[in-house]
Amino acid sequence: xxxxxxxxxxxxxxxxxxxxxxxxxxxxxxxxxxxxxxxxxxxxxxxxxxxxxxxxxxxxxxxxxxxxxxxxxxxxxxxxxxxxxxxxxxxxxxxxxxxxxxxxxxxxxxxxxxxxxxxxxxxxxxxxxxxxxxxxxxxxxxxx
Amino acid sequence: xxxxxxxxxxxxxxxxxxxxxxxxxxxxxxxxxxxxxxxxxxxxxxxxxxxxxxxxxxxxxxxxxxxxxxxxxxxxxxxxxxxxxxxxxxxxxxxxxxxxxxxxxxxxxxxxxxxxxxxxxxxxxxxxxxxxxxxxxxxxxxxxxxxxxxxxxxxxxxxxxxxxxxxxxxxxxxxxxxxxxxxxxxxxxxxxxxxxxxxxxxxxxxxxxxxxxxxxxxxxxxxxxxxxxxxxxxxxxxxxxxxxxxxxxxxxxxxxxxxxxxxxxxxxxxxxxxxxxxxxxxxxxxxxxxxxxxxxxxxxxxxxxxxxxxxxxxxxxxxxxxxxxxxxxxxxxxxxxxxxxxxxxxxxxxxxxxxxxxxxxxxxxxxxxxxxxxxxxxxxxxxxxxxxxxxxxxxxxxxxxxxxxxxxxxxxxxxxxxxxxxxxxxxxxxxxxxxxxxxxxxxxxxxxxxxxxxxxxxxxxxxxxxxxxxxxxxxxxxxxxxxxxxxxxxxxxxx
Numbered sequence: 001x002x003x004x005x006x007x008x009x010x011x012x013x014x015x016x017x018x019x020x021x022x023x024x025x026x027x028x029x030x031x032x033x034x035x036x037x038x039x040x041x042x043x044x045x046x047x048x049x050x051x052x053x054x055x056x057x058x059x060x061x062x063x064x065x066x067x068x069x070x071x072x073x074x075x076x077x078x079x080x081x082x083x084x085x086x087x088x089x090x091x092x093x094x095x096x097x098x099x100x101x102x103x104x105x106x107x108x109x110x111x112x113x114x115x116x117x118x119x120x121x122x123x124x125x126x127x128x129x130x131x132x133x134x135x136x137x138x139x140x141x142x143x144x
Numbered sequence: 145x146x147x148x149x150x151x152x153x154x155x156x157x158x159x160x161x162x163x164x165x166x167x168x169x170x171x172x173x174x175x176x177x178x179x180x181x182x183x184x185x186x187x188x189x190x191x192x193x194x195x196x197x198x199x200x201x202x203x204x205x206x207x208x209x210x211x212x213x214x215x216x217x218x219x220x221x222x223x224x225x226x227x228x229x230x231x232x233x234x235x236x237x238x239x240x241x242x243x244x245x246x247x248x249x250x251x252x253x254x255x256x257x258x259x260x261x262x263x264x265x266x267x268x269x270x271x272x273x274x275x276x277x278x279x280x281x282x283x284x285x286x287x288x289x290x291x292x293x294x295x296x297x298x299x300x301x302x303x304x305x306x307x308x309x310x311x312x313x314x315x316x317x318x319x320x321x322x323x324x325x326x327x328x329x330x331x332x333x334x335x336x337x338x339x340x341x342x343x344x345x346x347x348x349x350x351x352x353x354x355x356x357x358x359x360x361x362x363x364x365x366x367x368x369x370x371x372x373x374x375x376x377x378x379x380x381x382x383x384x385x386x387x388x389x390x391x392x393x394x395x396x397x398x399x400x401x402x403x404x405x406x407x408x409x410x411x412x413x414x415x416x417x418x419x420x421x422x423x424x425x426x427x428x429x430x431x432x433x434x435x436x437x438x439x440x441x442x443x444x445x446x447x448x449x450x451x452x453x454x455x456x457x458x459x460x461x462x463x464x465x466x467x468x469x470x471x472x473x474x475x476x477x478x479x480x481x482x483x484x485x486x487x488x489x490x491x492x493x494x495x496x497x498x499x500x501x502x503x504x505x506x507x508x509x510x511x512x513x514x515x516x517x518x519x520x521x522x523x524x525x526x527x528x529x530x531x532x533x534x535x536x537x538x539x540x541x542x543x544x545x546x547x548x549x550x551x552x553x554x555x556x557x558x559x560x561x562x563x564x565x566x567x568x569x570x571x572x573x574x575x576x577x578x579x580x581x582x583x584x585x586x587x588x589x590x591x592x593x594x595x596x597x598x599x600x601x602x603x604x605x606x607x608x609x610x611x612x613x614x615x616x617x618x619x620x621x622x623x624x625x626x627x628x629x630x631x632x633x634x635x636x637x638x639x
Binding site: 004008060 | 230233247248249252253256257420423424460465472473474475599
């Protein structure tokens, strides 16, 4: 599927943050030894979601190319699946989380590139959130 | 992607908002139809002359106390309104899509630009300040005070049902006046929603009122002796008429009319960035805005550049996804009514008859989703258009693009000036000299340089010239404050 309008892209980003938050809520429940780390990710996801929604709502204008900013932004590569098997092991879960974070990072960075004609604020926020994913990936690696 | 949830589930019966109360009108009710689904979403009354009179009388009664309310306290009402609008951002946006047809991105953009006017008007305690000079003669001082005038009216158009009244109302009330808004009878629901939020913000009853109706209500407002001034946005013939009427009786007036906006594309333009901007300009809001691009002039004798431009333009236009604006993937919604579509079809036929070549025929509709074709058209593109053709001269107010050629910038500017309108014009170029020449010479109020929709922000006036504007001061920003206030000069000497 291709995303073309700003509304679609923002909602997709929000969906990724929601799913990611849900994953870490589940992990915090399942692997109590890392509860704090996972819950800090959840908090960050919520902050990211708010940031993305806010930047869109504050810069959206009917006079800008909101409907035509994201040509060729396919999302199939960025779809994530967060369900966990009942008996899943910590190493498997961390691997899955790393894959998910890598996908989300790629989405943000690619969307930032595709949204250059939209007001600069949106790609700037996307880039910031995308790059911050690196820190999260490092934290996840340190748990394994 | 799913279609977003509709905020209106059952047809509403709209009421007038007068003196802080929701009052049922005795006037005849008319259906408001969602142009995408063709379902009735509300019924709007055509208010009676007595109801108009009542609204103005109540506003007049409120005025003396509101005028005496300190500007800071008045501004606080607007701060509260701004907060409430942010909290409720999505609902009026979706309502606009339902009543007008525009896409959800466009509706949210409209909501945002409306809120920006509220934000600017919150600065009224500073913005309304006068000025003074000591010793204009020895021992004599002079100062200027800006004072409100009383009750104003706003007669709003259908194309921006939520935003346009906000070009005026926040400045009117923040400067101490009262205002009666008459929304377009074609899509008045988002104004009702706005009035609900105004009520929640705690404005005193009578400061901000809504009276529904059509031409007769507009007439009654304009003729009312207690209306000090009128703000109108709509067609040029009506704008002219209102300007004349207000002039006769000494009312202040801002009358914004129609438009026919040219977009000049120089051979050095960056096509990759220009094309998306032109898609928004020509087909955004389904071409129903007074800042829409309608005539594109490609400059130069370079046939290769012209061919590349044309191919890219038509390719992008043909890919525009048309459908219900609450479907987030949709890039262009329907026209606002069946009548609007009929009007646009008439222009397309006239274009063909007068010799323009249709290279993308928007009459062949392709709609995303299962919706009746009633109000839908796809983008249409004409080539070989000349400035004397009807489609190049008259405002179509629909998704129709005319492509023309000019040998150089001088010729392009001459072509722009053949048109009686002067709302907006844009140039796409990489050359500063071309841009400067264009900005300097073109007789239009709003100029875009590598901008497809030259929409002034709330802190700048929404300009316009020639047959696109009748009046002196424009809406928005400092000019609106001048419009809504009288300049009183005091000269004083003390012994």
